[in-house]
Amino acid sequence: MLGKLSCADLAVWGGKPLFERARSTSSLYTPDINKFLEYSKVFYEARQFTNRGPLVQELESRLARFHGVSHCISFCSGFWALVLTIRCTALSGRNEIIMPSLTYRRMADVAAWAGYTPRFCDVDAVSMAMSPDTVRPLLNENTALIMAVHPIVNCCDAAGLERLSAETGIPVMFDAVESVYEVLDSRKVGSFGSAECFSMHASKLLNGFEGGYVTTNDPALAKKLTIMRGFGFSGQDNVEDLGLNAKLNEIHAAMALAALDDLDTLVQENLVRYRHYQKTLEYIPGIRLVAFNEAEQTGFKNILIELQDDWPLTREETLRLLNSENILARAYYSPPLHLKKTRYKTVSGPLPITETLAERFMLMPCGHRVSEDDISKISMFLLFMQEHAADLRARLNRE
Numbered sequence: 001m002l003g004k005l006s007c008a009d010l011a012v013w014g015g016k017p018l019f020e021r022a023r024s025t026s027s028l029y030t031p032d033i034n035k036f037l038e039y040s041k042v043f044y045e046a047r048q049f050t051n052r053g054p055l056v057q058e059l060e061s062r063l064a065r066f067h068g069v070s071h072c073i074s075f076c077s078g079f080w081a082l083v084l085t086i087r088c089t090a091l092s093g094r095n096e097i098i099m100p101s102l103t104y105r106r107m108a109d110v111a112a113w114a115g116y117t118p119r120f121c122d123v124d125a126v127s128m129a130m131s132p133d134t135v136r137p138l139l140n141e142n143t144a145l146i147m148a149v150h151p152i153v154n155c156c157d158a159a160g161l162e163r164l165s166a167e168t169g170i171p172v173m174f175d176a177v178e179s180v181y182e183v184l185d186s187r188k189v190g191s192f193g194s195a196e197c198f199s200m201h202a203s204k205l206l207n208g209f210e211g212g213y214v215t216t217n218d219p220a221l222a223k224k225l226t227i228m229r230g231f232g233f234s235g236q237d238n239v240e241d242l243g244l245n246a247k248l249n250e251i252h253a254a255m256a257l258a259a260l261d262d263l264d265t266l267v268q269e270n271l272v273r274y275r276h277y278q279k280t281l282e283y284i285p286g287i288r289l290v291a292f293n294e295a296e297q298t299g300f301k302n303i304l305i306e307l308q309d310d311w312p313l314t315r316e317e318t319l320r321l322l323n324s325e326n327i328l329a330r331a332y333y334s335p336p337l338h339l340k341k342t343r344y345k346t347v348s349g350p351l352p353i354t355e356t357l358a359e360r361f362m363l364m365p366c367g368h369r370v371s372e373d374d375i376s377k378i379s380m381f382l383l384f385m386q387e388h389a390a391d392l393r394a395r396l397n398r399e
C-alpha cells in the first residue's frame, strides 16, 4: 500500500512522495457550489455588497442562535475580532493581559495591536489549557484582562475562569476559535465570559474564506463592537469611537451560511476520520492520540498526537520525514510564545509545563479533504518509521 520497501525509497532521499496532493491540517470545507451561489444571488440582486447587508444580518442572527447568545457581531477576521474585543473589555488604567504561552502563534501580536503587554501563564498538564490555578499567581494591580483560550482538542475550564473573574473583578474573554461546536458543562461555547471570539478562516471548522465573529450576552458591548468595526461611525459622519474597517462582506457571509448549513454533516465526517485515526494508530508504540471528551458535544476537527518517550525519532525529524511525503503535519503551538522574539515587550514567569508540552505534540492532517484511505496510509507510514527506526536514525545521523 505504501510502495516503500526501504528507507532509501523515502521522499526525503529522492523517492516519490506518498501523496501527490498535500494533506494538511486545514479543514477547507467546500459546500456545494450551487448552494453558495444561491446565497450569493441574494446580495447580488439587492446590490448590497457590504456594510451589514442581508447575508451578514442572516449569518449574525443564525450564529447567535447557534451559540445560544443574544448577540453576534461579525468581523473581517478572527484577529480583528479579538483586538477590538480586548479594546472594549479590558479594565482601563491597566496594561497587562494574561494569556497562555502555549497557544495560537499570533496571540501576543493581538494584545500588542490592542495596546497591551502580554503576561504569559503556564498550562495544565492534562488539558494543555490555562486554568484558574495557572492564572491566579500572575494576577496583579496591572492586570486588565484574562484572555482565555480554548486548546485545540477539548475546552479550558471556562466556568472556573469565570468564577476567578467574578472573585477578582478582572474581566475574562475567550478565544474560542477551536471550540465552535463544543458544549461545556451542558452550556454551548459562546456564552462564557464577557465575550467569545471565533474565526471563519478557510482552515477552521466554519469556512467563510476569511472572517470572524464575537458572541456575547452584553448589549452595550455588542453595540460598541458594531460601531468600532465600521470606522467608529454611529449614524452618518458622527465618529463616536476609535474605529477601523473590520467589516465582514456579503460574499464571505454567503460562503459561511452555506458552510453553516452543512456543519452537522461535516462534524459527522470528522468523527469518522477521528475513529479511523483511533483504530489505525492504536497499536503503534510511542504514539498517543489525544482523545476528545465524548461526554459532551464536540467538533472532532483536530487530530493531535503525542510522541511519547519510546518514539524513536525526535519530533523535528518526524515532521521532516512526514512533510517530505506531503503529509503536512505541524508542530503543536511550538515554539511557545514566550520563546519567540518580538518587537514589543512581553512578560513571563517560569513555564515548565508549557516548555515540556511544546516539544511533544504534533497536529496531523484532518478536515474535509482527508479520506479514510489517506488516514490508513498516514498511519502505516508512522508504523514504517517506527519499524525502520534504526536505519532512519543512522541515515539522519550521517547527514
Ligand SMILES: *Cc1c(COP(=O)(O)O)cnc(C)c1O
Binding pocket: 077, 078, 079, 080, 104, 175, 177, 178, 198, 199, 200, 201, 210, 211, 212
Ligand atoms: C486562526 C486563529 C485565530 C485567528 O483567526 P483569523 O480569522 O485567521 O484571523 C485566532 N485564534 C486561534 C486559536 C486561531 O486558531
